Amino acid sequence: MAGVVLDGVTKRFGDVRVIEGLNLDIGDGEFMVLVGPSGCGKSTALRMVAGLEEITGGTISIGGKVVNDVPPKDRDIAMVFQSYALYPHMTVKQNLEFGHKIRKTPQAELDRLVAEAAQILGIEPLLARKPKELSGGQRQRVALGRAIVRKPAVFLFDEPLSNLDAKLRVQMRAEIKKLQARLGVTAIYVTHDQVEAMTMGHRIAVLHAGILQQVGAPLELYERPANLFVAAFIGSPPMNFAQATLTGGATAIQAAGFSIPVPASLRAAVSGRDGARVVLGIRPENLVPPGKEPRGPTAPLAVTVEIVEPLGNEVVVHARAGQDTLTYKQDPHRPTVIGSTVEVGLELDALHLFDATTERRLGA
Numbered sequence: 001m002a003g004v005v006l007d008g009v010t011k012r013f014g015d016v017r018v019i020e021g022l023n024l025d026i027g028d029g030e031f032m033v034l035v036g037p038s039g040c041g042k043s044t045a046l047r048m049v050a051g052l053e054e055i056t057g058g059t060i061s062i063g064g065k066v067v068n069d070v071p072p073k074d075r076d077i078a079m080v081f082q083s084y085a086l087y088p089h090m091t092v093k094q095n096l097e098f099g100h101k102i103r104k105t106p107q108a109e110l111d112r113l114v115a116e117a118a119q120i121l122g123i124e125p126l127l128a129r130k131p132k133e134l135s136g137g138q139r140q141r142v143a144l145g146r147a148i149v150r151k152p153a154v155f156l157f158d159e160p161l162s163n164l165d166a167k168l169r170v171q172m173r174a175e176i177k178k179l180q181a182r183l184g185v186t187a188i189y190v191t192h193d194q195v196e197a198m199t200m201g202h203r204i205a206v207l208h209a210g211i212l213q214q215v216g217a218p219l220e221l222y223e224r225p226a227n228l229f230v231a232a233f234i235g236s237p238p239m240n241f242a243q244a245t246l247t248g249g250a251t252a253i254q255a256a257g258f259s260i261p262v263p264a265s266l267r268a269a270v271s272g273r274d275g276a277r278v279v280l281g282i283r284p285e286n287l288v289p290p291g292k293e294p295r296g297p298t299a300p301l302a303v304t305v306e307i308v309e310p311l312g313n314e315v316v317v318h319a320r321a322g323q324d325t326l327t328y329k330q331d332p333h334r335p336t337v338i339g340s341t342v343e344v345g346l347e348l349d350a351l352h353l354f355d356a357t358t359e360r361r362l363g364a
Ligand SMILES: Nc1ncnc2c1ncn2[C@@H]1O[C@H](COP(=O)(O)OP(=O)(O)OP(=O)(O)O)[C@@H](O)[C@H]1O
Pocket: 013, 016, 018, 036, 037, 038, 039, 040, 041, 042, 043, 044, 045, 192
């Protein structure tokens, strides 16, 4: 087993910079999720760790050893792709054995490894079938099985669940998480899905346009996003934002149609910035509708209900406050009338403030 360290890793395709000075220190046995929108460089980063893509600058180490010039087959990694990449003419068993045939592992040992992986993944009854005789979920299990059989020091996953339907995705998500915990193998998991990132990762690295935005535990990113990009990317329904100005000697946050006091926790961070443009960020759960108990001090905010989205366990309400539309969550058994005005409480200790120019978080 081994940690993985990326130190100042850069990738250019011709003149196009795809990854910029990427630093990541992934611990032995850690489950690291690399998340970001399409085209941000996730797959490229992963393929560089795998050795499938040359790096333009920096170093990558696996288990303390620089692997920049080590070919993929000698890196002690196993990769699982979105496309499964199974050999169609081989049976499941042959697919599972394939990596070892090249390494000339004795057949008895191979039988043991395959049986063990098949048992872990519950695919024993499928060993004699060809990939075309399997469902998508079963194919993905075989692809996982092939990675397990190789007994690598590091698992690399590139959107392994995106070909599966929503229900199976949730199930496989839990299975991969369990599997990684059971085997204790370091894992780097690439996804564009923030829910997958939040639910699976020990830590999450958020990538945007080839630049690392923030690395941290899921709750750390959720509660203290380092900038507007991370704040908007993590969380569903997403964080509400309102353009605002600091007024009254930086004691108030003035948005287009409402004003709230600067909470005590942010006073030091905004001191001396009267007149500065900021972006106010409010998670939907921190706008508390009537009938719900708020946490800590609140500022009252009159909003007009525009859209109501029932989800069963809760209702997501879109409401207007001045020129801003804000969402909050409501008990489904309380009637919400479109067009009505409601007074919600804004939990002051949970609000987020960002510099409108740098987009960086203000305060801790
Ligand atoms: N061989 C290549 N030559 C030129 N540009 C490339 C090459 N491979 C990738 N790119 C570019 O590098 C950027 C990052 O691509 P990458 O595949 O790493 O994105 P990604 O984050 O995995 O996206 P997705 O979520 O869509 O899979 C993209 O803008 C892509 O067009």
